[in-house]
Amino acid sequence: MTKDKRYQHITKFTVAVDCIVFGFDGTRLKILLVKRGLEPEKGKWSLMGGFVNDNESAETAANRILKSLTGLEGIYLEQYQTFSSPDRDPVQRTISVAYFALIDINKYQESINTDFEAQWFNIKEFPQLIFDHGDMVHLAQKKLQYKAASHTILFELLPEKFTLPLLQSLFEDVFDTSFDKGNFSRKMLSTKLLIKQKEKDKSNSKKGAFYYKLDKKHYQENLHKILKLIPNPNQLL
Amino acid sequence: MTKDKRYQHITKFTVAVDCIVFGFDGTRLKILLVKRGLEPEKGKWSLMGGFVNDNESAETAANRILKSLTGLEGIYLEQYQTFSSPDRDPVQRTISVAYFALIDINKYQESINTDFEAQWFNIKEFPQLIFDHGDMVHLAQKKLQYKAASHTILFELLPEKFTLPLLQSLFEDVFDTSFDKGNFSRKMLSTKLLIKQKEKDKSNSKKGAFYYKLDKKHYQENLHKILKLIPNPNQLL
DNA sequence: ACAAAAGTGTTGCGCCTACACCCATGA
DNA sequence: TCATGGGTGTAGGCGCAACACTTTTGT
The missing domain is CATH 3.90.79.10 (Nucleoside Triphosphate Pyrophosphohydrolase)
Structure with a gap:
């Protein structure tokens, strides 16, 4: 055999x-x-x-x-x-x-x-x-959540320039939850993966939100690392 | 097409x-x-x-x-x-x-x-x-580490009755590191997945280590959950 | 008595959450 | 000047790692 x-x-x-x-x-x-x-x-x-x-x-x-x-x-x-x-x-x-x-x-x-x-x-x-194909989609969604809970892959979904509120709304939709904006901001900035731009996006508020770009170099180097991006990753998968 | x-x-x-x-x-x-x-x-x-x-x-x-x-x-x-x-x-x-x-x-x-x-x-x-097949083994090892860092799958490798020191040596070999026995013990017991037996294994020490069994019911219910079993899961995958 | 491994207690630091507060600006 | 969303500051608590300490028992 x-x-x-x-x-x-x-x-x-x-x-x-x-x-x-x-x-x-x-x-x-x-x-x-x-x-x-x-x-x-x-x-x-x-x-x-x-x-x-x-x-x-x-x-x-x-x-x-x-x-x-x-x-x-x-x-x-x-x-x-x-x-x-x-x-x-x-x-x-x-x-x-x-x-x-x-x-x-x-x-x-x-x-x-x-x-x-x-x-x-x-x-x-x-x-x-x-x-x-329906099963495939459901499983893909779970795998995406699972991976994105600890890896920085969701940036792949965003345009070159994006604001922190936009990033947050992405995470909130992917994980079907909501985050405290202050904590979310600090956590993201602590990764050192984001480079603040001079311009703001004023389409959603009077004050305007700064644009950020990904630090591509730092990003590539840290793709394999695991960060604690999501507070309670329980019940994923 | x-x-x-x-x-x-x-x-x-x-x-x-x-x-x-x-x-x-x-x-x-x-x-x-x-x-x-x-x-x-x-x-x-x-x-x-x-x-x-x-x-x-x-x-x-x-x-x-x-x-x-x-x-x-x-x-x-x-x-x-x-x-x-x-x-x-x-x-x-x-x-x-x-x-x-x-x-x-x-x-x-x-x-x-x-x-x-x-x-x-x-x-x-x-x-x-x-x-x-060599690549397959290397990747399997990584995936095992990745999954076992947050899921309780390593119990599958153990006999029905096992001691905490044995469990620890398993984790240490899988993750190629060493753990503090006190912290390891507490973390494992906190999962409520282990049932203490009356007998001890005295093959490795005079004092002897208590045997534990898996709480199968609790185990099945928690397979999908993610626990923080490993202190620093960075650099896995 | 002592060696050696099992197991417990304790302390302090760091991170993270929650929430209050300040900022910028268009209407 | 006020409403609105963007952004910062901070205090409390929890968890965890580190490590000292106690327990048990064979030799």
Whole structure:
């Protein structure tokens, strides 16, 4: 029963990649869904996905697929689970490697590919999806919370310049809670990851809130570190 | 470029499952490796693995494979990454879904299947492995640390009755550090997960250390919760 | 009696939360 | 000048790490 004996008569499977693309519109955490163009399940919403080609890894396939949809390269991408239930795709047995992606929704707007009839949905109110894509989204949301509770990945969702109140509203929506603004501000600034800009955003208040940029260098160096960004990370996962 | 158009001419792949089986012998964290019986790479060490069959999920396959090796069912199993580099298996393009498993090394001793020439190795000193199995082990170790820093999964490695000093030495080996025994004891007991037994283990000291059992009910209820078990979880992952 | 490991007590520091307060500015 | 959101200051408490101390018992 070692591998070699069985190389001859083993089943082969089609292998797909599905991407949960997260974005943030300034108020709500969103996911990007596409409309299926063909049967079966024509007209229904699904995740952006595709098949893994002959000479590429799942990671490469995911990047290729995301580029074809958004025009963007170098997107933050994290493999989080492989779905392999025998009956998950009724047309053909398919194994799917699921990724979640974090993109700046504004960059996406510029380079959108209209072929896919893509649309943003609030993570809390997305429509019914084909196959097991609904499960994939729910798990992706949990994994995002889990990782973001201790790593600084949520910056990937923000534009180059952003204010602390905007950052806070992002965290509040991702974790479905609210934070004390003073404590939130101090905690974020203590990471030394933010560089204060001269300009303010006055669209939300008379006083205006300072813009910040990410300290890219410091950010890259600290990606692997774990910070206590969330007060009570219990009950995540 | 939607899925359906391409259902016809997509490549299929063999899909494997590979298991990193962790055990704890009372002193060191170990992994279980098997000796390859056939070419290529005959005689080299590898992870326990096998192919996913027609009508089973990767999870089912992993459980089946682990049972064939250890005789055990209901083993703690966690999918942590899928490896899909095109050239990872030189014989045939194969995608592998990797799992790590946690077992009580004593239970294993009772029911070992000798067909596989399996052997335990210290996690820090395992031999060269075939394909990308070395990478798989390193990543599994990181994921184990990451998860165990906040979840109570390491109990899966212990026998039914265990002492606090034994538990501590397990944590110390997993995280490659040392803990203050007083603080460690308090932290563990504060979880309310341990039930003190009447007997002591006197093999390591004159005074003897009390045995504890897991409060299974409380344990199951709290599996999803996150505790701060490790003082400085920085630099994990 | 003493050595050696198990287990308990205690203290002080640091962080974090809660909440009060000040600031800037458009209307 | 007042309303509104941005931002700062601070006090209390809790948790945790460090380390001293007590307990137990085989030799």
